[in-house]
Amino acid sequence: MTLFVEFHLIQNFAPSNLNRDDTGAPKDALFGGYRRARVSSQCFKRAIRLAAQAHGLVAPEHRGVRTKKLLGLLSERLSHRDPQEARSRIETALAAAGLKLKEDGKTEYLLFLGEGEIAGFAELIEQHWDELAGPAAGGEKKGKKEAKASAPAEVVKKAKALLNGGKAVDVALFGRMLADLPEVNQDAACQVAHAISTHRIEREFDYFTAVDDEGGPDETGAGMIGQVEFNSATFYRYAVVDAHKLLDNLQGDRELTLAALEAFTQAKVRAIPSGKQNTFAAHNLPAFVGVCLRHAGPLNLANAFERPVAPGRDQALSSLSVAELAGHEEKLAAVYADGRDRWAYLDLSGAWPSDKGEAQPNLGALARWVREQVATELEG
Structure with missing residues (x-):
């Protein structure tokens, strides 16, 4: 038996530079023939680990370093x-x-x-x-x-x-590899996709100046000038956890596995990269969080945005993105999904179909739903 716990998030960030490349520019990628904003999986994995620690979601003795x-x-x-x-x-x-x-x-x-x-x-x-x-x-x-x-x-x-x-929950989730000690390697139970914008983006530049507080009346101009690149984007974020692999990595400890999935649900949603936050303060939580229990195999829904979402006056990009996500999932599920698959969701956009899964009132309730549903599956 297989059980994959999938996480699908739509998250709009205000102007920011959350994850930089070697030139200091926000990371991006070509997808569907269009330039998209991108935040790497490594960046979000670290943000997830830090969120779990900051919110005390995982006991200290079950953390990794x-x-x-x-x-x-x-x-x-x-x-x-x-x-x-x-x-x-x-x-x-x-x-x-x-x-x-x-x-x-x-x-x-x-x-x-x-x-x-x-x-x-x-x-x-x-x-x-x-x-x-x-x-x-x-x-x-x-x-x-x-x-x-x-x-x-x-x-x-x-x-x-x-x-x-x-x-260690994070070691079990994200795995590790030591080239000269292959016997202690651990295959990850969790796979995290690079977050990509649901729409096309262009880079923007902030030309800034800093004034010298001690400058005299004869000193003109700024004490420092520079520029920083940034963008603003609505991201699709995806991750999937193999529940049985997680149980194996945690040495068969069922209760710890369930606690780990509950913690991961909260940390995944609360995770926000720290890049340039002192400059941009882009602390924007998701507009939509969907969790799906899959059995036939994982389904990344990024191709819902192969054709970029176009902004409109009447609907937010995040709402348009949630609607595209739901429509694409319906098409894929009809062909590839297992009849046992189940959804639960948090939706602040109002665009997710109300008959598609169980609506949850808050993040804690969603995390508990994940724990309870996986507990039932693991018993079977």
């Missing part, structure tokens, strides 16, 4: 120990798991670890403090192989076993 500064995190947990001795043992324990610290104390690449995994390493070092003592404790630098070899076989086995995802 993306960092190169694992040494510092472990040193904090071992702060009651001598710093030099602690570093030596941390290095040996990490090497036992196949992880190496560089000269600056950072790992070779960004690691995506669960809080449970980090806590597990700290506990392992405490339990095997004496066994992990070696030449590096006296200041001699060990290589990766030497550090691993200096760890007892029991510690090596335990260290490798720690890298199991640690029941």
Whole structure:
């Protein structure tokens, strides 16, 4: 049995630059032959993780951390120990798991670890403090192989076993890949599409000046001038979670899986990228949020906007976009969908058909609907 939990959002942002390219311009893409505004999936994934943390949607012990500064995190947990001795043992324990610290104390690449995994390493070092003592404790630098070899076989086995995802919800959702440790990779249970505008866009430029508050009467002109690119767009956002894959990634913990889906529903809707927000303050939540439980396979509805929506005087772009989304879904569902598929939605636009799914009064109710419906499916 398969169960895919899909999220379809229509969200209009005021003038903003939420996600920049290497030139500082808002990201964009060609779609359907027209230039569209774009916010990358990576950008929204981070915004989702930050929203979940800011709103306390996921317990701290079930969060993940993306960092190169694992040494510092472990040193904090071992702060009651001598710093030099602690570093030596941390290095040996990490090497036992196949992880190496560089000269600056950072790992070779960004690691995506669960809080449970980090806590597990700290506990392992405490339990095997004496066994992990070696030449590096006296200041001699060990290589990766030497550090691993200096760890007892029991510690090596335990260290490798720690890298199991640690029941971290965001690691389970978004996955991780370590090229030289493929055995600890985790395939993502969630796929997030790049958000694209439902209509064509053109770049705009803000020419700005800054005045020197201490400028004298003989000083004319601005103390600084510059320009920043921006746009305003109505976006279609899509994500899908494989509920059974999420359950597997969370080591069969059914209650945590249901809590994760409830949290993801809220975080997905509340997630707003932080790019240039001090300049634009584009804190605009979605006009429409639709959740669909699919069984035959996921259906990204972006092609509803292959022909861009055209703005009109009588209806907002967001309302026009919701109507296009509903019409396109009807066409696709008639051909590809499973008769068991179910919708629930929040609609501030008034354009979603009232007979298409269960209307929810607020975001909390929608999140609970997701939890309850998936709970029933997982039982089956």
